[in-house]
Amino acid sequence: MTFEVTAGEDDGGIRLDRFLSTRLEGVSRTAVQKALKAGLVTLDGRTLSANHKTRVGEVFRGSIPPPEQLSAEPEDIPLDVVYEDDDLIIVDKPAGMVVHPAKGHARDTLVNALLFKGKTLSDAGGDELRPGIVHRLDKDTTGLVAVAKNAAAHASLSAQLKSREMGREYLAVVKGTLKPPVGEITKPIGRHTVHRKKMTVSEARSSGAREARTLYETLEFFPGIPASLVKVRLKTGRTHQIRVHLASVGNPVMGDEVYGKQKSPLIARPALHAAKLTLVHPSSGKTMVFEAPLPADFERLLASLRSRPRRG
Structure with a gap:
């Protein structure tokens, strides 16, 4: 999206990334910061940094790139499968690995690794980025994660987690x-x-x-x-x-x-x-x-x- 935003009488002395994120509907502060870092926001033809303090009457022009389109693609990543049968997979997740693709972590996830190994994962959760995922671990937490391979297993494991x-x-x-x-x-x-x-x-x-x-x-x-x-x-x-x-x-x-x-x-x-x-x-x-x-x-x-x- 492209934009032109003018700092009004009450808009002086505000960090530019904060100001633009409040003025641009549906645009996060992180997205604004990325646009500023890429030189996509200007004032009188000059690029600006995120910590620029606004002045009344300044006119900012620029563009915000569309958000990254996420998809779960197979990737050749080493993975320690502890157990597997027709219903479930138990994985010992290493540190530094996110469980499924998400904003800021589009690749190198547990799901990407499982898909590369040809694993059939449940789609019962209705989220194509999280096939089979019943529970998660933080990126830097190591250890055991259970993954469902079919809808019945997904329902059973989810119910056990909830109860x-x-x-x-x-x-x-x-x-x-x-x-x-x-x-x-x-x-x-x-x-x-x-x-x-x-x-x-x-x-x-x-x-x-x-x-x-x-x-x-x-x-x-x-x-x-x-x-x-x-x-x-x-x-x-x-x-x-x-x-x-x-x-x-x-x-x-x-x-x-x-x-x-x-x-x-x-x-x-x-x-x-x-x-x-x-x-x-x-x-x-x-x-x-x-x-x-x-x-x-x-x-x-x-x-x-x-x-x-x-x-x-």
């Missing part, structure tokens, strides 16, 4: 000591009002916040940092739930720059691993338990923590 019959157990390394060492966090979770890609806890179920329940158990304490190895079980499945809940009680996941607000020299991602998955097979009705070993970076982190002497 909390599907068991999901994680291992995490957190900063500090959880008090009490065994417990449950029950704070509702909703989208952050300012930073829309982040989630946050809410003391009241308002502003779209939804019930969230996280059970935890401290397995090992490392006094040299201090830090703790924690087993976590999800009773609900909100976006970033474990990371948000643990950060909310003062024990963010180590390596989590979003909710822990700082990098860790010991691990380059959040130290979170989906270690165990329990489900009822859609056809046989048998309970199945899958476990994924800790990835190498997580093992190195634990070795480093165990080798550090107690402080003081």
